[in-house]
Amino acid sequence: xxxxxxxxxxxxxxxxxxxxxxxxxxxxxxxxxxxxxxxxxxxxxxxxxxxxxxxxxxxxxxxxxxxxxxxxxxxxxxxxxxxxxxxxxxxxxxxxxxxxxxxxxxxxxxxxxxxxxxxxxxxxxxxxxxxxxxxxxxxxxxxxxxxxxxxxxxxxxxx
Numbered sequence: 001x002x003x004x005x006x007x008x009x010x011x012x013x014x015x016x017x018x019x020x021x022x023x024x025x026x027x028x029x030x031x032x033x034x035x036x037x038x039x040x041x042x043x044x045x046x047x048x049x050x051x052x053x054x055x056x057x058x059x060x061x062x063x064x065x066x067x068x069x070x071x072x073x074x075x076x077x078x079x080x081x082x083x084x085x086x087x088x089x090x091x092x093x094x095x096x097x098x099x100x101x102x103x104x105x106x107x108x109x110x111x112x113x114x115x116x117x118x119x120x121x122x123x124x125x126x127x128x129x130x131x132x133x134x135x136x137x138x139x140x141x142x143x144x145x146x147x148x149x150x151x152x153x154x155x156x157x158x159x
Contacts, residue, residue: 003019004056035066037050039068041073058091070083098135
């Protein structure tokens with residue numbers, strides 16, 4: 001669980017993190033320009049381990065585009081909405097549409113919890129592909145905007 005001595009929003013220099021795992025996490029997240037979060041919904045929420053991973057950092061997430069795809073017995077929409085709020089608080093740019101993949105029935109849920117095949121090979125979520133593709137394109141569009149803004153800022157510095 002979170003074990004830094006300062007809150008992440010106050011830590012602008014990654015070398016100020018006290019824990020080696022936080023410095024490593026900061027370096028990893030800083031390498032990436034956008035994120036796709038694929039998460040299950042448990043008890044109408046998202047997993048605590050994801051919240052903890054997000055809470056370790058602040059500035060490393062800020063301004064980066066994010067896409068949320070949820071899944072569960074009810075599709076995961078409630079978990080996705082909760083995550084979206086947290087990502088927005090981290091100043092991430094979250095794609096508005098969030099695909100929610102619903103398991104096709106109780107037997108599929110049980111098979112998935114046992115790590116067994118439940119119909120993915122047969123295309124159980126094939127009908128969701130187009131929506132996910134569109135949301136992915138929206139994420140790419142955000143990434144282009146962010147990169148264009150970075151290039152513009154660099155140009156202003158050089159003037």
